[in-house]
Amino acid sequence: MITVVGMGTASGAAPAGDVAAGAELVVGGRRHLDAVRLPEGVRTVVLGALAPALDTVAEYVARGRPVTVLASGDPGFFGIVRALAERFGPERLDVRAGVSSVAAAFARVGLPWDGAVVASAHGRDLRTAVNVCRAHPKVAVLTGPGAGPAELGAALRDDGRVFVVASALGSAEERVERVTPAEAAARDWGTAVSVVLCLDGARTPGPVRALAGVRPGPAGWALAEDAFTHRDSMITKFEVRALALSRLGPRPGDLVWDVGAGSGSVAVECARLGAAVTAVERTPDGVGRVRANAAAHGVDVRVVHGAAPAVLATLDEVPDAVF
Numbered sequence: 001m002i003t004v005v006g007m008g009t010a011s012g013a014a015p016a017g018d019v020a021a022g023a024e025l026v027v028g029g030r031r032h033l034d035a036v037r038l039p040e041g042v043r044t045v046v047l048g049a050l051a052p053a054l055d056t057v058a059e060y061v062a063r064g065r066p067v068t069v070l071a072s073g074d075p076g077f078f079g080i081v082r083a084l085a086e087r088f089g090p091e092r093l094d095v096r097a098g099v100s101s102v103a104a105a106f107a108r109v110g111l112p113w114d115g116a117v118v119a120s121a122h123g124r125d126l127r128t129a130v131n132v133c134r135a136h137p138k139v140a141v142l143t144g145p146g147a148g149p150a151e152l153g154a155a156l157r158d159d160g161r162v163f164v165v166a167s168a169l170g171s172a173e174e175r176v177e178r179v180t181p182a183e184a185a186a187r188d189w190g191t192a193v194s195v196v197l198c199l200d201g202a203r204t205p206g207p208v209r210a211l212a213g214v215r216p217g218p219a220g221w222a223l224a225e226d227a228f229t230h231r232d233s234m235i236t237k238f239e240v241r242a243l244a245l246s247r248l249g250p251r252p253g254d255l256v257w258d259v260g261a262g263s264g265s266v267a268v269e270c271a272r273l274g275a276a277v278t279a280v281e282r283t284p285d286g287v288g289r290v291r292a293n294a295a296a297h298g299v300d301v302r303v304v305h306g307a308a309p310a311v312l313a314t315l316d317e318v319p320d321a322v323f
Contacts, residue, residue, distance in 0.1 A: 002057065002067045002088060004081060006098030007032055008170035009073040009194070019096075020068045025060045027053050028070030031171070036070065050080075054087050061088055072194070073169075074100035078120045078142055101194040102140040105166040108176045109197070112205065114212045116140050116197075117252070121147035127318070128253040130155040134276035135252065135300060136214070137200035143193050152196055153184030159302065164197035165189065200300070214252050218272045221245055223265070228293045230263035231285070241266060244323055250275035254320040259308045264290030264301060266323045271299035278315065282307040 005019045019036050020026045026038060027045045038044065045053050060067050074097040075081045081095055099107075106113035117136045119129035122144030129147070133139045133156055141152060149165045163184050167175045173192065184196075222242035225235050236244070244266055250256050252274035258267035261279035267290060271277045279290045279301050287305045294301040304311060 001094055002061065002069060002084060002092055003094045003096065004069045004071060004075050004084065005096045006071055006073050006075050006079075007035065009099045009101050009104035019070070022066055023068035024065045025057065025067045026070065027057060027067065029072075032070035032072070050083060054083065057084075058087070061092065072101060073098050073104065077102070078118075078122070101142070101166065101169050104169050105140065105164065105176070105195045105197055108166060108169075109164055109178075111138075111199075113138070113140070115207070115209050115215070117214050118142070119253075121152070126151055126155070127255075131253050131255045131276035133161065133198040134159055134255075134302065135271060135274060137300075139198040141196045141198060143196055145191075148193050149179075149184040149189050149196050150187060151185075152198070153179075153181035153186075156198065157181040157185055159300075160200070162199045162201050164199065166194050166197070168192040169194045214274060217274065221269055221273065223269065225265075227297075228263045228265045228268070229289050229296075230265070231289070235263045236265050241269060245269055245273070248321040248323060250277075250321065255317060257312075257315075257319040257322045259312070259322060261290050261303070262286055264293045264303075267301045268293050268297050268299060270323075271301050272297060275320075276300075276302075278302045278304060278317065278319070280304045280306060280308055280311055 020038055023039060023042060025043050027047060029047050033044055045056050047053055057067050069080060071080050076095055076097055077100045084093055102118055116138045117132055118140045119132045120142040121129040122142050126147040129141045149163060161181055163179050163181060165177050165179060222238045224238055228235060248256060250270040250273045254275040256270045256275045256277050258279045261267050261281045264279050267277045267279040281287050281290055287303050290301060290303045
């Protein structure tokens with residue numbers, strides 16, 4: 001049996017005690033191993049590269065010897081439970097979950113998180129997390145090397161968000177700091193960051209929900225023209241919009257450009273489907289209409305005033321789809 005113990009985010013210090021009692025092998029990060037009472041003569045493996053640690057666990061499992069794995073928070077939430085279940089089967093696991101770093105971070109700032117979208121940038125492409133942060137008002141980003149508060153702040157410095165950076169949750173060195181993306185980009189945060197909350201301050205509490213996470217998709221799309229403010233019927237007609245949306249396929253984590261946005265009807269509909277959207281419009285009154293339509297439908301659309309194609313070279317982003 002492999003006992004997986006989540007530690008350290010619910011209270012002011014990592015728990016010490018007999019969580020590893022009876023184990024012949026204990027696997028965990030250095031700070032987790034230092035925080036528990038280890039049985040005499042037990043073998044320990046400090047987690048670094050995962051594959052060698054799993055190979056050592058396999059040796060003990062093959063002989064029917066008890067193993068304890070120590071992890072932060074809830075090890076079933078973007079944690080080591082996935083790798084253990086895939087390698088050894090869930091029936092061999094006794095998971096004792098703690099409070100996840102995401103839940104702990106929201107608790108520290110007194111906010112509900114049933115409406116939060118969680119994105120992992122640990123060992124993954126940061127741009128997905130960036131696009132989710134741009135499109136949604138309440139996002140928790142699990143960070144990693146090269147994908148921490150500084151990199152996230154550099155990508156989001158112009159998007160009007162506030163960061164809550166939670167470091168070393170549950171330890172004596174715990175810090176929870178509110179900063180702007182620009183302030184985050186200018187700092188060296190080290191390796192202790194647990195999670196970054198990316199918040200739109202005006203909409204952080206959010207509505208009462210029946211579904212957690214990403215907001216439900218719209219009940220309908222390809223809205224009628226009268227759902228938008230437009231000038232002299234200069235708007236992409238709903239039949240064309242329906243075909244365009246099916247071809248663009250906007251999803252959470254994607255970035256869509258709407259070039260020559262006009263009223264912004266395509267931009268707004270892509271945002272309603274969960275994508276991050278940049279709308280490019282050359283006329284000042286058109287820029288105002290796009291912003292008004294986005295606000296009327298409760299979505300975020302970044303509006304860039306300029307003429308294509310020249311203005312496209314100024315956009316520091318890579319789109320997944322372009323209309």
